[in-house]
Amino acid sequence: MRVLAIHPGPLMYTKIFLRLEPLGLELVAAAVRRAGHEVRLIDLQAASHKDYFSLVDDWRPDVVAFSCNYLANVPEVVDLAKLTRARRPSTFIFVGGHSASFTAQELLEHAGGAIDCILKGEGEASVAELLEAVEHDRRSIAQVPGVASLDGEGPPARLVENLDALVPARDLLKRRRKYFLGTLDPCASIEFARGCPWDCVFCSAWTFYGRSYRVVSPERAVEDLASIREPGVFIVDDVAFVQAKHGFEIGEAIARRGIHKQYYLETRGDVLLRNKDVFRMWTRLGLAYMFLGLEAIDEEGLRKYRKRISLGHAFEALEFARSLGIQVAINLIADPEWDRERFAVVRQWCLEIPEIVNISVNTPYPGTETWRTEARRIHTRDYRLYDIQHAVLPTKLPLADFYEELVRTQRVLAMKHMGWAALRDLASIVLGHLAHGQTNFLRSLWKFDRVFDPKLLLADHHRPVAYEMKLPPPAQAKVDPQQLYVLQARGRKGRAIDDATEQFVDATRMGTSE
Numbered sequence: 001m002r003v004l005a006i007h008p009g010p011l012m013y014t015k016i017f018l019r020l021e022p023l024g025l026e027l028v029a030a031a032v033r034r035a036g037h038e039v040r041l042i043d044l045q046a047a048s049h050k051d052y053f054s055l056v057d058d059w060r061p062d063v064v065a066f067s068c069n070y071l072a073n074v075p076e077v078v079d080l081a082k083l084t085r086a087r088r089p090s091t092f093i094f095v096g097g098h099s100a101s102f103t104a105q106e107l108l109e110h111a112g113g114a115i116d117c118i119l120k121g122e123g124e125a126s127v128a129e130l131l132e133a134v135e136h137d138r139r140s141i142a143q144v145p146g147v148a149s150l151d152g153e154g155p156p157a158r159l160v161e162n163l164d165a166l167v168p169a170r171d172l173l174k175r176r177r178k179y180f181l182g183t184l185d186p187c188a189s190i191e192f193a194r195g196c197p198w199d200c201v202f203c204s205a206w207t208f209y210g211r212s213y214r215v216v217s218p219e220r221a222v223e224d225l226a227s228i229r230e231p232g233v234f235i236v237d238d239v240a241f242v243q244a245k246h247g248f249e250i251g252e253a254i255a256r257r258g259i260h261k262q263y264y265l266e267t268r269g270d271v272l273l274r275n276k277d278v279f280r281m282w283t284r285l286g287l288a289y290m291f292l293g294l295e296a297i298d299e300e301g302l303r304k305y306r307k308r309i310s311l312g313h314a315f316e317a318l319e320f321a322r323s324l325g326i327q328v329a330i331n332l333i334a335d336p337e338w339d340r341e342r343f344a345v346v347r348q349w350c351l352e353i354p355e356i357v358n359i360s361v362n363t364p365y366p367g368t369e370t371w372r373t374e375a376r377r378i379h380t381r382d383y384r385l386y387d388i389q390h391a392v393l394p395t396k397l398p399l400a401d402f403y404e405e406l407v408r409t410q411r412v413l414a415m416k417h418m419g420w421a422a423l424r425d426l427a428s429i430v431l432g433h434l435a436h437g438q439t440n441f442l443r444s445l446w447k448f449d450r451v452f453d454p455k456l457l458l459a460d461h462h463r464p465v466a467y468e469m470k471l472p473p474p475a476q477a478k479v480d481p482q483q484l485y486v487l488q489a490r491g492r493k494g495r496a497i498d499d500a501t502e503q504f505v506d507a508t509r510m511g512t513s514e
Ligand code: B12
Pocket: 009, 010, 011, 012, 013, 014, 018, 019, 020, 021, 022, 023, 024, 025, 027, 028, 065, 066, 067, 068, 069, 070, 071, 072, 094, 095, 096, 097, 098, 099, 119, 121, 122, 123, 124, 127, 191, 195, 202, 203, 204, 205, 236, 237, 238, 360, 365, 366, 386, 387, 388, 389
């Protein structure tokens, strides 16, 4: 069969700071190809809806598969599915990905029959079986693990047993030069581990994977890395180098192969402090950017996010990251409760430090514990606003003032690293990009005001809402994690970490899951 795989369009953040290849969809596409089908892939972060429909009309796919990792993309995916169905009534249309897995039934209902099914969990695990059913016996699709359709649900989603068997179909992605992350332009993505052993209440990374943690072997990781042409590499792991041994082994294999790249990774402050030598080694190998989830700059804020890390520890991690001599970015979560004074304090603090500071807005997502425990009523059911740049919980300040303060703060922070000053500091890097025809980073330097504008943010709340998000269930004091998991939990044996690391995780995690 001809199978067309689609990643939806960009959200606010991706319009300026970065644009990254849809690695998950490339992995699913590879599994489809392995099963003997013809596959094409289109990424609407780098192509238009018109390009997509031309492809549908010219290539006439038998199957269309959407990726829906981001909740904010739900309306776009539903609309595209409906328009595709109208053009090609017999095409089988299905959706997979992170958010689709947590909102399967409501997605199907919004689509009113335009989506044949949702395939929950890891696409590689069951996509071949689903396509087999589509080709030979459509009535049997509801028996495929992870399938949800209007006729009912199949058995629970299956877990990929061996990550080493996976190879992303990077060759299917046209316009690879469109992908960049700051000065890493162009930039590819790679996965060294999947899942997260922690259980933060505001996060769905662990609930998706049943709190499992699996690793790619060092040999396989390096083989994949060696096949990447781009000089920049984004390591997509939720928390990089949870276990020092894994990080060292991959690093040593990279050094042996003589691979020279620049890397971006995200990790936790406590992991950084525990595994300092690994991060030192990676700095020598080309680590250029590190993103640290600090979340708050005061004890009250940290308590609110129930971070079992003291402020002293968080700053120690920041100090250490700084000492590596690389570009460090941190994230702070702005709560809708913030008033003008709180924003002013944050602005001041951020101006005093050299790091890139990213501010996101506290947003409860389906699939998280907070979704079921948050007593504050969400004040919008518009999926498009769930991009952690908009306020979906009631704000203490009038909404217009909240956005004014938020953007003012974000602008102050962004300007430290954008515009003419950035160009002056990074002139040699930018000239290098231009010599290779890469302009993504250069163009990003002046885009801020066009995208981050308090009036635009406010206006977004007044757009007509075609699809209303399902409300969370009545707030509960305590949630059984089993109710949240997409992939079934395997307990301790599902986490490929040694006992010392398991104990370390236990001492630093927020939740109470097994
Ligand atoms: C890497 C990453 C990014 C990257 C790259 C995203 C990209 N282009 O795909 C960047 C940095 C750009 C990014 C940005 C954002 N991200 Co992000 N990101 C992640 C992260 C850490 C890993 C995703 C990943 O690559 N995993 C590895 C691959 C192999 O897995 P995967 O993509 O999930 O794909 C698998 C399955 O989902 C499924 N699947 C996926 N597509 C399909 C399609 C079909 C047909 C099928 C059957 C299956 C299937 O099978 C795949 C293989 O197993 C996740 C956390 C997580 N662990 O999921 C957060 C996460 C997805 N991001 C999140 C958020 C909030 C954002 C932002 C909105 C944040 C912001 N700062 O503004 C932006 C928006 C980006 C945009 N689309 O415009 C949230 C999503 C919340 C939600 N429910 O919507 C997550 C879950 C993080 C979290 N802890 O809450 N992100």
